[in-house]
Amino acid sequence: MRYREAVEKDWRAYFGPNADSLLTSGLLWSTSAATDSIAQFANEKIRTLPKNISPAMLRSVPGKKLRAALDYFALAKSCEKFAVREIHYDWDNIPDTLHIEAGLPEKLEHAFSNTKDQFLKERLWFQLIRYHYFCAKYTSPADSAQVDPAEPILSLFHRYSTIFPKDLTWYRASAYVAGFYYRHHNYAQANYLYSRAYDYTTAMKIPSVWSFHPQDETDWAATLALAKNKDEKITLWHMLGMQVNDIRAIREICRLDPHSEKLDLLLSRLINSRENAGYTAAGNSNENSPELPLVDSVALAGNTCKPFFWTLSAGYLHYLNHDYPGATLWYARAKKQLPQTDTLIQAQYRLLHILLEIDQARVLQGRTEQQLVEPLNWLADLRDAKKTVPNLRFSGAVAYAATALAVKYRAQGQQVRAQCFTDSAAFYRKHTLIDSMRILLNKPAKTDFEKAMLRYYTATTEELNYQQAVLYTYEENYSKAISWMQKAGKPAQTDLPANPFGSRINDCHDCDAAAPTKKHYSPLLLLETMQAIHNDIAAGKDVYRNAYLLASAFYNITHYGNSRAFFANELNKSDTYSPDYLPSAFASLFTSPMLAHKYYSLALRRAVTNEQRARCTFMLSKCARNDAYNYALLKDDFNAPWQSWKPIPEIDTYFDQLKSKYTLTAYYREALKECGDLRDYVTAPPKAGKIR
């Protein structure tokens, strides 16, 4: 597929200007059966053609030429059966067997010897070389370093290599010869041939680079010795440089011809590799960064084809190496060299300069902040597509700039400003921080810097209010929770997926969500109801029932309950399916059964029937179990799965009470049916070290 376009172009030229282009592509890319039908039709053996081919199309190519081409396609398509296979292993096929049609090699040889048409002859030559490559691959042991020059593939290639034009077919044939050499450990010849194919056309660059594997300095020296001129040598160093990112290649190419464009790609790759090594790496010495003096010296010499490219890169490498004064000097020099009309390189310069400005700022305040207004707006404009610079890649720089500013502000103790540039869930665990952020968002006369900074902050006042209501809920401060929830916009009014006052023996959120319910609770209504219940308990009204309801609400607004939606939001990033993915600042708050436990215990104390007591006792065992999960998932290293888990004697205590006091209750019988762990406990002695 890689060569499809070029191959088609060659055939169009061969068939002549009158040839129908659909016919050419049809012959090249249809199945062998279709080509076969066309051939039979051309030879008047059948009267029908494949759907997409018409007799008029066939007449667009001279008859003799067409028949010869059809003969070739028949052979070529037979060869493709073994040479062009998608190597996709599956359970139905045993891979790696070579099936060559009987008589095919002889037919190829015959056609090759007899055809006078050079175009077809070259292609038959290619088919034969490829055939010999596959034969050798499947039949000879791979570790033979000895190559007989009379090997058919070699003799065939060398005998005709000067006769045929050096076109795509020629280089494709040479690549199979290279593959043959490589398998026989003749790395010098193999790599040299790959380098020639690399240089020939863009389409061959990728397979050539992937196949290019010098092994030792000896074979590498031999490869270089095969190069016929300076340019061929440069290509070899260029390819070596690409594979190993070595500055040695840059040095050698500079020596051969500093003006070579092949240097530029190596510089890009060198910079990519330094970037990947990490922006935040500690300052490196020249010993560890040998690219610095090299790039400096090339930039200073100024004799490459794009000197500004090297000067700017020198500045950037010094910046990556935390040498800010050095980077400043190089950037200043680059600025004078940049082509004034090239908007892309101007924007690139500006981007790099902003990163330098941010990183070298010691304290962010007053004047430094003022200086950042314009760059921050420019970056935000790029991000929001309010400004476009074609081909400029900026997203990494925007993200880095924001993170770097956040780190600096955090170090300065300015958490609100830091939060504007990064999105940290932990920030929303503290009322004071949320308050400060709300004040900033609603400040009537913001400074230019604040306006620019807030372009990097995404949360709204209503989201802050919602989050603060959540925090007050777990503090049992209902009035404040309700007050903030009232100002939290639509989410406060959106129904929760299930009844938050419900309770069940086994946790099943889907069952709860599907259960028919008369009343739907929004977060706001939930809080108002909880407040009313709480007031009733305080007033001593129906304490068992009210405590049980409040306990269930608190159970359901933990991770284990049916109303996770109450707490999960964009700010606290707690919408997770497993508690070990909860942000650490919230893990304990949203998983702890403490509040549920408090009110189930109260309900138990105020229960009047054994049914009620059994129910409370079982729910308390569920709280203990969740505590055990929390211990295993949040405190233990879950990545070491064989860590021994903490035994939970509390569960056994509650089960023991159920077993000894409440066996006659209907609830107990129901629990026994639903809860395998309770069944296990009742029938088997407890085992230490296991969470049941």
Place this chain on the structure above:
Amino acid sequence: MIKGLLMAFFAFGLCTLLSGCSRPNSTAHTAFYYWKSNFYLNAAQDSLLRATGNRLYLHLFDVAWDDRSGKTFPDAVVRLRASVKGLQIVPVIYIRNQVFEHLTASGTDSLARQVTSFTERLAQAQQLAYDRLQFDCDWTLKTRDRYFQFLLAIKKIAKLPLEATIRLHQVKYRAQTGVPPVNSGVLMFYNMGKISADADSPNSIYNEADAEKYLAELNNYPLPLDVALPAFSWSVHSRNGKVRGLPMQISRQVLADSRHFTSDGAGYRAKNSFLLSGLYILKNDIFKPETISPGLLDQAARQLAPHLKLRPGRNIIYYELANIDTNLWQAAEFQRATARF
């Protein structure tokens, strides 16, 4: 008679004193793993195998997971480029862990059918006879249930005895990791330490201290165990303190070349940048050779053997034939280590 008894006593006493003797009447067999996908033996490998009893554990293929199609597929399928006539072959199938991370419980049964049938057809195509199958999978708590279910399904379909490789941590923590439902296990007695660029860290392939941590549990392991021992070496290749790879071709002899390397406290340091055996080495790269010599192999065998339950005809499988330096290793070295069991 008395003389005979005396001689026996003397021999026994000497053995005890030297503690370097083989187990009397050892019935253990020497065998080798072969893990390259082109099966081809050079003359030295061939004669080593023939001199030690012709037992070969041949890696047939990997069971791999394709993210794009969401399906399993056989990968790195062996191609026989030499005859296996006269060899006793146990096919080994390696299962990559992603397979059971993705496969559903019902998928394990169809995978078992696919693997069995593929193995049969592959063996037929390559004219390979076998009477048991070995599976190699570094299962975790997460993949354990599906892997074990897969093994049970294979057992039912293939109707052959099954073996599974057992890693040291799976012996030590067997209560958590479980015991695979197979007829016997192969204890992998290597790769026990942490791979580290640090020159002072012990040999990660085998070292006595790390090995010792696992031995106490061995006697309690419920499966009969064969043993896999290391006969390979590599170098820990690091750059700026980070491990980059474990090239096997960079041996201690290669590192002794003073044109390229200097030896300092950190290991062997590259003096300049150069190509070597297909690897591009940069100036200041560090290599730390981790070598298993015949002597160290014997030490490992001596350390391990007393902790195993008795098992007549135990197979001692060396890893691995394609990479054994036949200049360094002769049949006698393997036979000596085998005789410890």
